[in-house]
Amino acid sequence: MTRETAEMIQSIDERWSNLTIANDFVFCKTMLxxxxxxxxxxxxxxVPIERIEYVGRHEQLDASPEGKSVCLDVYVRDEAGTVYxxxxxxxxxxxxxxRSRYYHALMAVDQLTKGSPYNALKDTYVIFICRFDPFKLGRRVYYFENTCRGDDRLxxxxxxKTIFLSATAPKQEPAESRLDEFLDYVASGTVAGELSAKLAAEVASVLDxxxxxxxxxxxxxxxxxNFDRGVLQGRAEGLAQGLAQGKEQxxxxxxAQGREAGLAEGLAQGKEAGLAEGLAQGKEQGLTEGLAQGREAGLAEGLAQGKEQGRSEGMAEGEERLARLLxxxxxxxxxxxxxxxxxxxxxxxxxYRSYGIDR
Incomplete structure (x- = not known):
């Protein structure tokens, strides 16, 4: 094991002991x-909620095989079917x-099966707990619901429904509320009541x-x-792109310079002769360049797709073997x-050999 690897593992281990509920991994485990x-x-x-059940734990949703997939931190429904x-x-x-718009869409798709009526859709809440003020207005709660612009009662x-909570915004009421207690705990780890005490105990249990x-x-x-691999890949792709753009430029x-010189010479020798020669050369040059650029583009695209496919398949097989070994x-x-x-x-x-784990 290299010195850099050992230092990375030590750093990760030290971070684990100091994680708080603001870390999404700890938050997900706490909400279990x-x-x-x-x-x-x-x-x-x-509002009171009688009971909840998990729709998925760190659930991954896909709108379509080609669409962007997302991994939701906490995905639950209550006794009325409302999804959070x-x-x-x-x-x-x-x-x-x-992003909240996309999450609502994915949650709607996840509810309906083929042939189901739209009225079967249950209410959905997307809630972001932020350690910053997303709208810079000094509010702790931003609650959004679609209303008519001409009559907000409609x-x-x-x-x-979409809710953004700002844990770092100042309190808006003189009296301390249960929500203030929760947001203060998210922001600073302050235990000031029954709820924050329960959360602190559960976080300690997670870290243990x-x-x-x-x-x-x-x-x-x-x-x-993956980050290190991406840096190397990005550097290589940037170099290749720079070379390609430089060559193209x-x-x-x-x-352009050749065409300008040819035009001047053609005008000097005679407009008619120069025009005929220029048309012939332009056609031949365009055909040559088109073939060369098309071949280059096709080769680049084929290499990129083959590389991506091979990397994906190799990573999938490697992760499956590693999971069995661990x-x-x-x-x-x-x-x-x-x-x-x-x-x-x-x-x-x-x-792998000692456990007989084959490819």
Whole structure:
């Protein structure tokens, strides 16, 4: 194991001990406590909820095989069938309103089966818990529902509701509310009441769970490796693109200069002769360049698609083998070799052979 790899693992392990509920991984695991998840929803909405059930845990939704898929942090429904998606957001990506629109659409598609009437759609809530003010107006709660612009008393009744919470915005009422207690805990970890105390205890339980600690480490290592791989790939693609654009620009300038010189010479020798010669050369040149550029574009596209397909298939097979190996190590009480199996290719191959895990 290299020094850089060892330092990366140590850094990830140290981060785990200091994670808070604002981390989406910890938030997802904390919300697996059904009663606590229900209490958080009741606090945000200000209405009682009898019970909830999980539609999916860290659920991935796809609008279509070719469409963008998303992984929802918390995806639950209540006894009335109302569906809630709750997301923890620490970074202002400046696209949350558009993202909420897409989430509502995916949740609607997830509800209806072929032939179902549109009235079968249940209400959907998309809730973002932010550690910043997404609209910069100093509010802790931004609640959106479709209404008529000419008469805001008239609602569209499409059943979609979107809520943005700003944990860092100032309190708007003199009296401390249960929602203020929750948002203060998200922002700073302050325990000031029954709800925040329950959340703090559940977060401590999550951080004490060794299975989830290993899961977090695997995800972080995978993300770091993907990031490093992306940097290298981006640098290579940038170089290739720069060379291609430079070549194309040089070719265009050369053609322009050659055409200008040819035109001057053709005019000097005679308009009629120059025009005939110019047309012939232009046609031949255009055909040659078109064939060359078409061949280059086709080759680049084919290489890119083949590379992407091969990488996807290889990663899928490798992750499946790795998952089997890690399960075997944990089952045998060999958790100490998990990080080595993830990061050291030679050691990983040896463990594959020792457990008889074939490709």
């Amino acid at each position: 406590n059904t009663d606590l998840c229900r209490e958080v929803l009741e606090t945000i909405l200000g 998606n709750v997301e923890m957001q620490t970074t202002d990506t400046r696209e949350l309103p558009r 609602t569209l009744g499409d059943g979609t 769970n060794q299975k989830w600690r290993l899961e977090y480490m695997m995800l972080e290592v995978r993300d770091q490796l 040089g070719l265009a300038e050369g053609i 399960a075997a190590l944990i089952a045998d009480g060999r958790e100490g070799q998990v990080a080595q199996a993830v990061l050291d290719p030679a050691a990983r191959e040896g463990l």
